[in-house]
Amino acid sequence: MTPPITARIALAGQPNVGKSTVFNILTGLNQHVGNWPGKTVEQRTGSFLHDDITFEIIDLPGTYCLTAASPEETVTRDYIIRQQPDVVIAVINAASLERNLYLVAELLALPAPLVIGLNMMDVAKQEGFEIEPDVLSAAIGIPVVPMTAARGEGVHELIDAAVRVVQEGPGQAPSRPVIREDHRAIKAQIEELIAGHVPTPYPTDWVALKLLEGDQEITRLIQSELPPDLWDTLQTILFRHEDAIIAVAGGRYEWIRRMTRAALRRPRGGRITLTQRIDSVATHPFGGLVLLAIILGLIFGLTYAVGGPIQEWLAAIVVQGLADWATQALASGPSWLQGLVVDGIIGGVGTVLTFFPILAVFFAGMAILEDTGYMARAAYVMDRFMHALGLHGKSFIPLFLGFGCNVPAIMGTRIIESRSSRLLTIMLAPLVPCTARLAVLATLVPIFFPKRAGLVSWALTGLPLVVLAISGALINRFGLRGQQSAFIMEMPLYHRPNAKTILLLVWQRIVAFVQKAGSVILIVSVIIWALAVFPNGDIDSSYMAGIGRFLEPIGRLMGLGWKPLVALLTSFVAKENAVATLGVLYGVGENSSALAQALATGLSTPSALAFLVAEMLFVPCASTLAVIKQETGSWKWVGINVAFLTGLTLVGGIIAFHTAALLV
């Protein structure tokens, strides 16, 4: 029998402090990744055994402060106030001690015992800081444990300290920050005004501070609790002291200076640190772009060198092997059953399976860039270009990965903190032509345009990118009105990545893909198979062909008959299916030279161009839509994306067909 859970620990900390590393070291695979109820913020919970006690631990989102300005901040403070964990561990970065203590100053105002994990002691030392944890601990009056979590140092001691705090029970009497002197009377006045009207479990003192900070959530809460006359008085006071937020923050920094006066010795100027040396290239307006190009080149090179062969092996040996085995095993059964299993189910499973190598390489690459601190530099050098498209600098890396595959591109948008920037990036990501779409181009362009294959391929690859840029700029200008354009980003010090954190991240992303997207892909694969086979067993008279004929009037606007339309529809399972479907519909199978001949006579040049334009702009594959659902948390955004891209396809196809018809 497992011992009963005796303590709940919450991990808090600013971004870039190595909090996830601490969490991963403690929990290993005993962790669960989900979402906070009603939020799109990732929630990670786990458990671990320490001295025969089972601990439940929750990794709160990384936040710089605890206002309600972002969902992460709301989630963090709501959890501590309402769920009341037995102990909160604040992981802070020793190399940026004062700024990191700002969050500690906010946490001390909340009703939960606190332990500080002073992480990245190695980086601090390397940067020339001298810190005495014992002196800091004595000043604040709570335990401070020095750590270098990336090497596993200090984690055990941190938990020991947390256990002691839990066992000792309430009784911490730390030194707490107070509001700057000139606003103390006002704060006391507000506390008196709201006393007795603050709902439990909110501390009155904290609510008064948040009111002075102009916190909208707390202001609304108090408005609903306070009688109208008191509310009017309060509003007048708050209005007169609109600038109180500076006094609140100032009080926190005064406290920080007092706490660190004896404990912190800063480096003398003049020395050149590792971070400065790397950044002399990495954030250089020109050198930074060159370095970024080299790094992205390496990631793609690695994908093709490692991911490609494994992918082929999986497709040839595992998927084909399964298909052969199933064909034999079902040879005596009805042919529809064999088709369902081999083409529908194994085809779908194969699609999911062959994603693994590319996903693993991309996720590992992103995790390394993020964990070393380089990602912020990449975002910095790209921001000036992405800004014009209404995107964040951080949108660039996920979008670029889209050239390999849209699935990791969309999952990779998790690095973008701003929700609106992230949504916009997700909506535009399918316009980055993935390897599968480019493969369709490579096969079909030489057939349709034997003389100008290079030029046409180039133009067709560039087309969706131009559309992406224009759409982004238009949505930014008219849709979002520049709301999401704030660019405030910390550039963390470079540090060594932690292998466990990276491997766990790759593992979690792949599991998430299989669990959520895998089932959707499988279902879509079976449905498309069924539509293409029933009722008579051949695609020419299938329901799919029926749908194609039904849509033909729309297709005619782009010069497309039902056959190319059906090819577009079947490419919904996987983009490369378009070629195979055309082969079947024109009755030539997989034979490429016969296909070339059939297509060259079957489609006029304007129609062929319209088809290729449509193929480049059309709705992405089912896997991509499935991860859009997974990452945005709603089918609404999938619907919006499908409508957006279908509209673009129609417009693009019609323009391409009629322009080409005029010219030819």
Place this chain on the structure above:
Amino acid sequence: MAALEGGSGFVGRMSALGFTPGAEIAVLRNPGFGPIIVRVLDTQIALGRGQASKVRVRVRG
């Protein structure tokens, strides 16, 4: 640094990052267009030009 302009959301966020009246700010990169990089409280922060223009400073020799 002298003062911050803008709404309470912006001021709160910048305060948490170390931008408070009296803080020393050093500009590390300013390529003429696009975001700049400053150092404040031992941390490097990239700021969009819009955000940077809301930070009022007094230049010290």
